[in-house]
Amino acid sequence: MARADEEPDFDDITAAAARLAGHAARTPLISNPILDELTGARVLLKCESLQRTGSFKFRGAYNAVSQLDPSERARGIVAVSSGNHAQGVAEAARLFGAPATIVMPADAPAIKRQRTERSGARIVAYDRAKDDRDAIAAQIMAESGAVLVHPFNDRNVIAGQGTIGLEIAEELRDRGIDPDAVFIPCGGGGLSAGVGLALRTIYPAIAVNLAEPEGFDDYRRSLESGRIVANQATSGSVMDALLSVAPGPIGYAINRRNAAAAVTVSDAESLRAVAFAFRELKLLVEPGGAAGLAAVLSQETGLRGRTVLVVLSGGNVDEATLQKALDSG
Amino acid sequence: MARADEEPDFDDITAAAARLAGHAARTPLISNPILDELTGARVLLKCESLQRTGSFKFRGAYNAVSQLDPSERARGIVAVSSGNHAQGVAEAARLFGAPATIVMPADAPAIKRQRTERSGARIVAYDRAKDDRDAIAAQIMAESGAVLVHPFNDRNVIAGQGTIGLEIAEELRDRGIDPDAVFIPCGGGGLSAGVGLALRTIYPAIAVNLAEPEGFDDYRRSLESGRIVANQATSGSVMDALLSVAPGPIGYAINRRNAAAAVTVSDAESLRAVAFAFRELKLLVEPGGAAGLAAVLSQETGLRGRTVLVVLSGGNVDEATLQKALDSG
Numbered sequence: 001m002a003r004a005d006e007e008p009d010f011d012d013i014t015a016a017a018a019r020l021a022g023h024a025a026r027t028p029l030i031s032n033p034i035l036d037e038l039t040g041a042r043v044l045l046k047c048e049s050l051q052r053t054g055s056f057k058f059r060g061a062y063n064a065v066s067q068l069d070p071s072e073r074a075r076g077i078v079a080v081s082s083g084n085h086a087q088g089v090a091e092a093a094r095l096f097g098a099p100a101t102i103v104m105p106a107d108a109p110a111i112k113r114q115r116t117e118r119s120g121a122r123i124v125a126y127d128r129a130k131d132d133r134d135a136i137a138a139q140i141m142a143e144s145g146a147v148l149v150h151p152f153n154d155r156n157v158i159a160g161q162g163t164i165g166l167e168i169a170e171e172l173r174d175r176g177i178d179p180d181a182v183f184i185p186c187g188g189g190g191l192s193a194g195v196g197l198a199l200r201t202i203y204p205a206i207a208v209n210l211a212e213p214e215g216f217d218d219y220r221r222s223l224e225s226g227r228i229v230a231n232q233a234t235s236g237s238v239m240d241a242l243l244s245v246a247p248g249p250i251g252y253a254i255n256r257r258n259a260a261a262a263v264t265v266s267d268a269e270s271l272r273a274v275a276f277a278f279r280e281l282k283l284l285v286e287p288g289g290a291a292g293l294a295a296v297l298s299q300e301t302g303l304r305g306r307t308v309l310v311v312l313s314g315g316n317v318d319e320a321t322l323q324k325a326l327d328s329g
Numbered sequence: 330m331a332r333a334d335e336e337p338d339f340d341d342i343t344a345a346a347a348r349l350a351g352h353a354a355r356t357p358l359i360s361n362p363i364l365d366e367l368t369g370a371r372v373l374l375k376c377e378s379l380q381r382t383g384s385f386k387f388r389g390a391y392n393a394v395s396q397l398d399p400s401e402r403a404r405g406i407v408a409v410s411s412g413n414h415a416q417g418v419a420e421a422a423r424l425f426g427a428p429a430t431i432v433m434p435a436d437a438p439a440i441k442r443q444r445t446e447r448s449g450a451r452i453v454a455y456d457r458a459k460d461d462r463d464a465i466a467a468q469i470m471a472e473s474g475a476v477l478v479h480p481f482n483d484r485n486v487i488a489g490q491g492t493i494g495l496e497i498a499e500e501l502r503d504r505g506i507d508p509d510a511v512f513i514p515c516g517g518g519g520l521s522a523g524v525g526l527a528l529r530t531i532y533p534a535i536a537v538n539l540a541e542p543e544g545f546d547d548y549r550r551s552l553e554s555g556r557i558v559a560n561q562a563t564s565g566s567v568m569d570a571l572l573s574v575a576p577g578p579i580g581y582a583i584n585r586r587n588a589a590a591a592v593t594v595s596d597a598e599s600l601r602a603v604a605f606a607f608r609e610l611k612l613l614v615e616p617g618g619a620a621g622l623a624a625v626l627s628q629e630t631g632l633r634g635r636t637v638l639v640v641l642s643g644g645n646v647d648e649a650t651l652q653k654a655l656d657s658g
């Protein structure tokens with residue numbers, strides 16, 4: 001079997017799609033006339049907010065857990081996550097009958113914690129500023145023999161996220177559409193690596209754009225400098241789902257070949273996109289999940305006349321955060 | 330040309346689908362594992378909340394306006410509506426370059442009024458308790474020569490709503506699924522007549538269920554008594570989109586042949602369904618639009634093992650109403 005620390009290829013993504021069939025939702029690709037009018041583009045939104053567990057993370061988690069031996073699964077699954085990967089892993093583990101332990105920051109949104117617990121996972125909370133989450137996970141693994149599913153630096157996880165790109169391409173083919181660009185929310189880079197790999201294989205000329213939070217532009221700086229660099233801050237953005245420390249090496253190698261640019265999104269732009277999704281699209285999207293939409297909404301020029309894909313990557317927004325977005329104008 | 334006060338047939342629905350192509354959204358048909366687990370059924374949700382203008386009403390309005398002569402359209406379109414039909418007619422009129430005047434109750438949700446104005450329509454407000462809205466509309470028509478587009482008692486409007494049933498059937502065919510039942514929000518009965526006609530033509534054995542508000546069960550009583558009877562109340566339900574006075578004769582004739590039952594939904598059940606859609610589906614659905622989902626969620630038995638369609642008919646929910654739903658538990 002291929003090792004988890006190797007790069008996935010296109011065949012890994014098609015294999016993941018076969019495994020996910022009937023378990024992950026085939027999420028809709030929708031458009032909206034107001035959005036097209038505002039941007040001057042033909043925008044197609046891939047609604048991973050409507051995915052099982054409310055985010056794309058279920059895809060990669062399910063694909064990774066499915067690749068473990070039954071004896072490995074029986075010892076349990078461990079994940080370190082601010083919330084969406086936690087839910088994805090917890091639900092994937094539940095479907096395979098495997099125990100799951102999630103190491104989660106104490107300040108993770110309550111909704112994400114509750115959903116993780118609902119899937120039967122045990123939660124171990126840590127302090128983002130003080131504790132070493134990796135050490136906590138390592139200890140759990142040492143004690144139980146459980147296997148870690150990394151949120152992004154894992155071949156099978158990236159291949160699972162890549163199935164989003166396959167589904168988009170299948171739908172575009174049926175509708176006779178060729179895309180010019182795609183905007184993908186980016187934390188550790190697993191989603192963008194998988195989707196970018198799938199889409200660039202099928203559409204070699206597509207411009208793959210990563211959307212990351214202001215103050216957490218490790219991907220932009222890494223792509224520009226040609227080597228992986230980390231963020232200084234570990235918290236302080238409304239886009240809680242995108243606050244990884246640095247690009248994962250596997251995804252970075254892929255994104256370095258495929259990404260056209262990394263675009264930075266401010267908290268205000270993200271919240272405006274959440275409010276736009278609420279008012280105009282009738283969709284709940286969380287701030288991190290709206291980063292790609294925010295990038296498209298703030299690019300007033302450059303997209304006119306283009307066919308632009310946007311991944312809405314998650315919908316697990318707290319009521320308080322939603323209110324903040326709606327109050328922001 | 331066929332008269333607007335005649336019954337549509339299946340061919341009228343397929344003709345409407347051709348006219349709507351490229352103008353109305355092909356809305357997604359989604360499922361959710363939590364919903365399936367709660368109901369024991371395989372539930373497929375047709376998301377008309379994601380339709381242009383935020384509700385299914387655009388379909389019927391566009392089809393009706395498209396059937397007018399250019400000279401008729403130039404004199405203008407009039408509609409009487411609590412909000413969703415207003416937005417549908419205003420947007421359809423805008424797309425055809427026709428002036429629109431909407432006669433709207435003064436207590437209509439603010440969001441619906443704003444969206445109607447955004448499409449360029451003129452609004453004439455009336456008092457639900459005191460004013461005769463039909464007289465107001467008649468006066469506008471007499472003065473301007475404008476044409477009325479009725480919210481439900483119109484052949485072309487019903488045929489337009491029926492395109493929802495066609496889209497569902499096309500998707501089910503691609504996926505190899507046969508439905509057992511459908512739940513459709515019901516006010517004047519135009520949506521249920523159109524969708525019911527389309528689905529019963531394709532699936533003669535499907536059980537068509539109308540979901541209407543408690544205290545506004547004119548359809549149930551009309552179906553049971555074999556003649557059209559009206560509601561006593563004119564306001565007082567949270568499901569503002571479903572408060573028509575009595576079944577429209579055209580839709581009633583169709584529903585009488587096709588409907589298995591009319592199910593009554595309480596305000597509490599409707600709000601619970603709105604909260605469920607928000608928390609679990611990540612979709613904004615308005616109380617009236619959630620009536621079918623509410624019926625399915627409250628039917629704890631009877632659907633187990635069945636394949637059940639639900640039309641989520643609109644997403645234009647005010648923030649205050651959404652908060653009320655979320656606070657209700």
